[in-house]
Amino acid sequence: MSQTVHATHSEGMAFDITVGGHTLTADSLADFGGQDRGPTPKSFLLAGLAGCTGMDVTAILGKMQMPYDSFSLQIDAESADTHPHVYTKVHITYKFSGEDLDAAKIEKAIGLSLNKYCPVAATMKHTAEITYSLEINQS
Incomplete structure (x- = not known):
């Protein structure tokens, strides 16, 4: 492609x-x-990661038939002190709210995104440690 x-x-x-x-x-x-x-070109990388993993997780949870009221994510990143100042640490916080949310399904969707489907994450893993956390607000 x-x-x-x-x-x-x-x-x-x-x-x-x-x-x-x-x-x-x-x-x-x-x-x-x-x-x-x-945005700076480097910031576009983080925006691309947010869109990529967000879309993956949305699609996977849809296939799992797990509805939610809202989903957002935040990415915090650290860069190397020397040129070319690549990202070295990236942390993604996934935030969900809704009724009867299944944390195991959400965790599975996130794992599939970050480890199998998201090409932006796969690219960034060459220089950055990518971690995540999950916040669930049961309503």
Whole structure:
């Protein structure tokens, strides 16, 4: 499976990036010559991980017929102190609320996402330790 991404320099450090018919802006922080008009390219990695594992878990729980009222996740990451400042630690907090939530099913879905299905996690595991926690709010 191949994919093409186009990036066009717009101004300063910013690039307009087109992928799959969607346009995104990547920029640098002001401290590094940018205008903070969009996430940094490195931040897009974490956003990609959030979307990837979130979609996986949603699909897997749907197949398990396990409904929930809400699902969100938060990613906290640490980078190496030296160039190229790769992510070295990534922690994902999965947050669910609903009635009769089955923690074992949610844990299984998360495990399948992080260890089998999510290509972003598979890519990031080469440099980062990826851990997670689960918060369940039974309503």
